[in-house]
Amino acid sequence: MDAESTRPAPLSRRAFGRFGVLTLGVVAAMPLIDWSSPALNRRMQRENRIDSGWRVSGMRTVRDGVTLPDSVARQSWRDWDPKTWEGEWHYRNSFDLPPAPEDGTYRYFLRFDGALSAITPNLNGHVLGTHRGGYLPAEYEITRYVRGRDNRLDVALDGSFEVDVPPNRPGRPSNTVDFWQLAGLYREVTLRVRPQAFLTELHAVPRAVLDPLRRTVDVRLRVDGRMPDPRVRVELLDGERILGSASTVPDAQGRVRTGIGGLRDVELWELDAPKSYRLRATLYSGREPVHEESAPVGFRTAEFTTEGFFLNGHRRTIIGLNRHQIFPYVGAAMPPRVQRRDARILKDLNVTMVRCSHYPQHEAFLEACDELGILVFEEAPGWGALGDGTWKRYVRRDVRDMILRDRNHPSIVLWGVRLNETPADSELYADTQRIAAELDGSRQTTGAIIGGDYGTEDFLQDVFSYNDYDSQQVDGKRLPKLKQPRENWPWLVTESVGTLSGPASFYRRTDPVTAQHGQALAHAYVHEQAAADPRCCGALGWAGFDYPSGNGNQYQGVKYPGVLDQFREPKLGAAVYAAQVDPNRRVVIEPAFYWDFHGEFAVGELGDDALIFANAGRLELFLDGAPFAELLPDRGRFPHLPYAPFRADFSRVSGGELRIDAYQGARLLGSRRFSADHEGDRLALSADDSEIRADGADATRVVLRVTDRHGAPRPGRAGSVRLRLRGPGELLGDNPFPLAETGGVAAVWVRGRPGRIGTVRIGAVHPELPSNDVTIRMGDRA
Structure with a gap:
């Protein structure tokens, strides 16, 4: 559906035609479509979704009453087994349409935001077609097949690694890709109700941003369908205040191009003050408004040069991290609230850029980056190898779909159109470069290069991104040594340290303090070297979070290069990032050691x-x-x-x-x-949110920490924690949890049950430490 990111102002019931969004699932007591608003905001659409009522079957497993987002096989925090999900699965749900107004006819579209790795939906006996690829939406028009009541939706899901689509490598083991891809309908599934003619492909591009007298917004969009006397009005809004507007008519193909000027007083989108506006476009038939679409607008320039990176004309050295969207227990199947929390965690570590490695990630995460002021490098799915001709056609499609979905996010400053660590392919990467230029010429392109390709001349993108794992010996320790930037391209270090160029291969809380401390030292060395070279735009450390993997330097199915663990809690290696902030904003004192003598x-x-x-x-x-x-x-x-x-x-x-x-x-x-003194140790529990929505999908994290009397981490405490949950909620996580095996820090997630309002109390019992608990309210508005 659309990429709206702020709630539009309502039009009247009579004027609009009352179109909205339905999220699939059945809870009869709750309204499915808000017909009184012109277009349900995308974020509100997700946060108000009704996703319960699914049935999932496959591999001799049947689950009823499933809520989306969903992974087909429950996992632990380690030792994931791809045999438990790599096969064919079937999702089934039934839904009714709400009574529609009588003053018009409508078109219906079914959208799957993300499904790993291929789906074939069947609605009321009609096969809608197969979509292959796990990281971008699939949308089907179902106007001919949907009925008012008793719609049956069956979805055949192929979770195997044999799906011939990036990043898979059919015919080879699934652990040849660095990260596990836990199958399922792991993002939202929605139904959008649209008029016979509607707006689509809205793209708002600020121009002459640094010149107040010439500053404009260039607007392009398309009208899908025909209607009498079409007209489009576009408005730039600050809240509900209109800063400028323009009106025009579509051409014969339904295309619209216009612009809004006179924007001398707008504020720029900055890392510390990420001001965003909203572009609202309204389609009229004569004088009657028919459909509305909106998108965020951030006025900023972002330029990677051979003399460094410049944001709004000012040089900034990038200090960043890579992010996998994978969580323990459920893979990527976490709701918008949890996705947004990752952005908040990274912002609190003073990260100025995040790389969405190695695929487009949840739109809620990108929206949070817009709002918090985090630069984003987003890349098409891929890792380390290219496939056959069919596979490469999907690369071209993915680049196109990624840019169309996300090009209005001000946080995104780089498109990754050369797949991560893949060999040169002049034909393919000339095509992806052309697609990016056609769909969004306002951003530069890139693609991460590895090792022996440092000297390649067959690089067609704008910014040379290098995954740098060279090392050096310093006082007997292996520490990163960055290569010299190439002189003919802007230079960005997109990976470093990881499990390859630091002092150790594993950075767990259970490892010797010399290894854990060494991770912080290694990341400090990387950012020191990047900042010392004016030709370098900056560096992104590998990685933000630990993640499940069957590839390379993994232990019990987990890779441990993160400066935060799988549970999103900072390790000692995070200290260097935490400290890079003006003390007038936040005072940081973070030792890269434990105050321990054992x-x-x-x-x-x-x-x-x-x-x-x-x-x-x-x-x-x-x-x-x-x-x-x-x-x-x-x-x-x-x-x-x-x-x-x-x-x-x-x-x-x-x-x-x-x-x-x-x-x-x-x-x-x-x-x-x-x-x-260990006598004062305690078990601390905390929840990220005191209230979440009781829709069966919303969730929040509950963190368990063993600390000293002052709240500092204590890694060596033995024992497992048994959790008790009382109230209308569900625990996502291992119970009991072997806290000693994660170094005294872990987390579970709690989600509500559909329509069950009330309070959930989570208690934790440790064999040696006093019990503790935390409460979370399950509401209808959180």
């Missing part, structure tokens, strides 16, 4: 190089209240990092309470305490 977690194992990341000019350290050390930033090793770490020596310390005071000049910015 075995492999002992801080003394780090010798005189125990790093503390803080956005301060000076640190004062105290042991049991007595002065211990005064530290200055390590500018010898990190002269270009905005906030360099501090280097401490605890090799002769055996316990006590640590206090770290952070100063800027004579001003105390903040203080943190850490206890070595």
Whole structure:
């Protein structure tokens, strides 16, 4: 359906024709379509969806009352088994249409936002066609087949790796791709009701952004269908205030091109102030409004050059991370709220760019990046290899569909139209470059290159993105050493550290503190080198989150390169990112060690190089209240990092309470305490949201942490946690949870049941620590 991202102003019931959106699933007591509003906002459409009532069968498994988003096979947080999902599955649901107004006729479209990896829907006995590909929408017009009552929708889903579509490699094992692709209808399924003629393909492009006197918005769209006396009006809105407008008529093919000028007072979209506006387009028949479409507009310029990256004319060194959309237990089948939370987590780590590796991700995540001010590099699905002619045709289709879906997001600054780490293919990548230019010439293109292709001349895209895993020996440690930028392209480091160029292959909380600390040191080295070279646009570390995988350096089916774990909790490696923020916005004091003196977690194992990341000019350290050390930033090793770490020596310390005071000049910015006494340890529970929607789809995260008395992480505590849930909710996660095996930190997700309003209480019982609980309200408006 449409890519709306702010709720449009309503038109009158008489004037509009009352078109809306239905999300499939049956709850008779709840309205399915809001006929009184001109177009249901895409975000509201998802957040108000009704997705229960599905039946899923396959591989001798039958589940009734399934809620979307859904994965066909429940998994743990590790040891995923592709045999449990790689096969044929069948989804079934029934739905009625609500009574339609009598003053018009309508067209109906069924949309699947994401399904892994191929679907063939059948509505009322009519096969709608097969769509192959797991990461972009499939839409079918069903006007001829849908009826007022008792519609039966059957969806045959092929979850096998043999589907000949990127990133799959038919004929080879599924672990030849780096990430597991857990099958299912893992995004929303919706029904859109449209008039006989409606607006589509809306594209709003700011022009002359940095010149207030010439600043305009170029608007293109298309009218699908015919109607008498068509006319289109476009308006740029700040809230409900109209900043400018224009009217025109479609050409003979239904195409519309117009523009809005006089925009001298608009604010620019910046990382710290991501101001967005809304472009509203209304289709009229004579004087009667018929259909409305809207899209976000952010006024910004983003240019990658051989002299660095420039946002709105100002040079910015990118500090970023890669993101997989995969979660424990359910794969990618998480609702919009949880997808948006990932963006919030990355923003809190001061990430200026995220790479959607290696496929287009949920639109809710992109909307959150728009709103929070995170630059996005979005790429078409692919990983490491090219397929046959059919496979390459899907690459071209994916590039087209990705750009058409997402080109109005101001956060997106790069299109990945050369697939990740694939060999050169002049014909294919000339085509994808041409498609990008035709559909959105306002953004540059790229494609991530690996290893031996560093010197290639067969690169057709605009920005040379390099996955840099070269390393060097520094004081006996393996640390990243970035290659020199190529001189004939803008240069962006799109992966580094990972499991390849840092001091270890695994960064788990159960690993020795030297490895965990080394991850933070390695990421600091990457961003120091990127910032030191004015030709480099910046660097994206690999990776944001740990993820399930059967490929390469994985342990028990999990890859551990994330600076955050699968549960979205920061590891020691996240400290370098957390500290890169102005202390006037947030004071950060993050040691890249645990205040512990037992075995492999002992801080003394780090010798005189125990790093503390803080956005301060000076640190004062105290042991049991007595002065211990005064530290200055390590500018010898990190002269270009905005906030360099501090280097401490605890090799002769055996316990006590640590206090770290952070100063800027004579001003105390903040203080943190850490206890070595395990007697005060506790089990802490927290929920991301105090209230979620009771629609059976909405969910929120509940985090379990073993901490010291001051809330600092304690990785070495043994024991499993048993969870108890009371109330109208469902637990997504392992229970009991072996907390010792994840280093004292884990999470589950809780979702409500359709239409069940009330309070859910989640309790946690540990064999050694006091019990704890948290409550979440299941409401109808959250």
